Amino acid sequence: MEYFLAKESVLKWLENPSVYHIKKDELYELDDEAFEFLRSCSAGKGCRSNDKKSIGYCAKEGILSREKSGLKRPPIKKSPVPSLRYLELQITNRCNLRCRHCYIKDKPGKELSLSLITKVLKEFEAMQGLRVLITGGEPLLHGRFKEINSILPDFFLRKILFTNGLLLNKKMLGNLNINEIQVSIDGMEKAHDSLRGKGTFRRAMRSINFAMDSGFEVSVSTMVHQKNLRDFNKMENLFKKIGIKDWTVDVPCVTGRLRENTDFQLAPKQAGKYLVYGYGGGIHSGEKGFGCGLHLMSVSASGKISKCTFYSDRAVGTIKNGLRKCWGKIKPVRLDKLECSCEHIEECRGGCRYRAEILGNAKGKDLYRCVSYKTI
Ligand code: SF4
Ligand code: SF4
Numbered sequence: 001m002e003y004f005l006a007k008e009s010v011l012k013w014l015e016n017p018s019v020y021h022i023k024k025d026e027l028y029e030l031d032d033e034a035f036e037f038l039r040s041c042s043a044g045k046g047c048r049s050n051d052k053k054s055i056g057y058c059a060k061e062g063i064l065s066r067e068k069s070g071l072k073r074p075p076i077k078k079s080p081v082p083s084l085r086y087l088e089l090q091i092t093n094r095c096n097l098r099c100r101h102c103y104i105k106d107k108p109g110k111e112l113s114l115s116l117i118t119k120v121l122k123e124f125e126a127m128q129g130l131r132v133l134i135t136g137g138e139p140l141l142h143g144r145f146k147e148i149n150s151i152l153p154d155f156f157l158r159k160i161l162f163t164n165g166l167l168l169n170k171k172m173l174g175n176l177n178i179n180e181i182q183v184s185i186d187g188m189e190k191a192h193d194s195l196r197g198k199g200t201f202r203r204a205m206r207s208i209n210f211a212m213d214s215g216f217e218v219s220v221s222t223m224v225h226q227k228n229l230r231d232f233n234k235m236e237n238l239f240k241k242i243g244i245k246d247w248t249v250d251v252p253c254v255t256g257r258l259r260e261n262t263d264f265q266l267a268p269k270q271a272g273k274y275l276v277y278g279y280g281g282g283i284h285s286g287e288k289g290f291g292c293g294l295h296l297m298s299v300s301a302s303g304k305i306s307k308c309t310f311y312s313d314r315a316v317g318t319i320k321n322g323l324r325k326c327w328g329k330i331k332p333v334r335l336d337k338l339e340c341s342c343e344h345i346e347e348c349r350g351g352c353r354y355r356a357e358i359l360g361n362a363k364g365k366d367l368y369r370c371v372s373y374k375t376i
Pocket of ligand 1 (some may be wrong): 284292293296307308309310351352353354355
């Protein structure tokens with residue numbers, strides 16, 4: 001019986017050789033033997049092995065399939081260390097909302113061209129990237145979104161669309177070449193609308209339902225703010241009930257538009273305890289010995305490249321310099337260089353470095369996280 005590498009699976013050489021199941025968002029680290037075995041399965045004649053146990057396991061996990069995909073796969077080259085796994089790609093900073101906590105620093109109206117987006121995706125794939133997070137502004141407002149959508153299937157990446165949900169409709173969902181949709185929900189109706197505008201909660205929830213009915217995985221991101229503090233249990237029940245994949249909860253940094261909206265700002269003691277909510281994987285994580293964003297980089301709508309969106313005004317380069325070169329300039333945060341020694345450091349990893357900086361010390365504590373760990 002012949003088996004082939006499933007069309008949703010791709011070999012990636014990160015810190016270790018691995019296979020990534022794009023649809024399940026599952027990464028499996030491999031030893032050299034397993035890697036060579038799976039490499040043989042991606043060739044035209046199927047797996048060169050009679051190891052029924054391994055084949056059975058891989059077939060059960062959806063890594064192997066009886067179907068010959070015929071897809072042209074990208075070359076496997078060792079990635080830099082640390083590996084660049086997640087890329088925030090802000091294709092436009094145009095938006096149809098004026099949220100009161102928005103942190104976008106560039107003047108509105110910037111958009112990446114289709115050729116620059118293609119270049120970035122090619123380079124990210126060649127660097128063995130896993131997830132591209134297509135963001136804005138509102139990414140669906142990009143003037144050439146249809147064409148961007150049409151090139152997405154060419155890339156062996158998990159594509160996640162970050163949206164406020166206002167423009168999604170059944171017809172559009174039927175054509176989207178996306179694996180996951182992340183919608184912002186900042187509280188139950190009253191609290192969400194106070195931050196994002198009247199009627200936005202209902203429209204966003206309707207889009208979530210449409211997206212789920214159309215078979216997309218849906219995740220939610222929520223900002224803790226003055227008006228949604230009583231909603232967290234309700235949100236948790238709702239998101240679990242309807243099957244939200246990941247729920248990201250964060251406190252917005254006091255930057256951008258939030259500086260003027262003081263009625264939405266919260267002190268660490270008020271907001272930190274809500275950071276225990278949320279579930280699922282994230283993109284801001286570190287690893288043993290390293291702080292946040294170890295595998296993350298961000299491209300802004302003006303082509304600037306930085307550690308994450310918050311550092312867009314301290315870019316390490318631009319798309320024209322190339323992703324690999326820019327990645328080499330981003331220094332990972334080392335936990336032993338931080339001024340926060342506490343028993344939770346390996347779990348907390350020093351929280352958000354940008355938030356610590358806004359609080360007054362880039363190497364100091366992220367007091368919001370400290371509250372969630374009850375260390376202050
Ligand atoms: S600084 Fe904050 S937003 Fe940026 S990668 Fe770290 S945790 Fe994420
Ligand atoms: S809980 Fe506070 S002190 Fe401890 S690692 Fe996190 S930010 Fe640093």
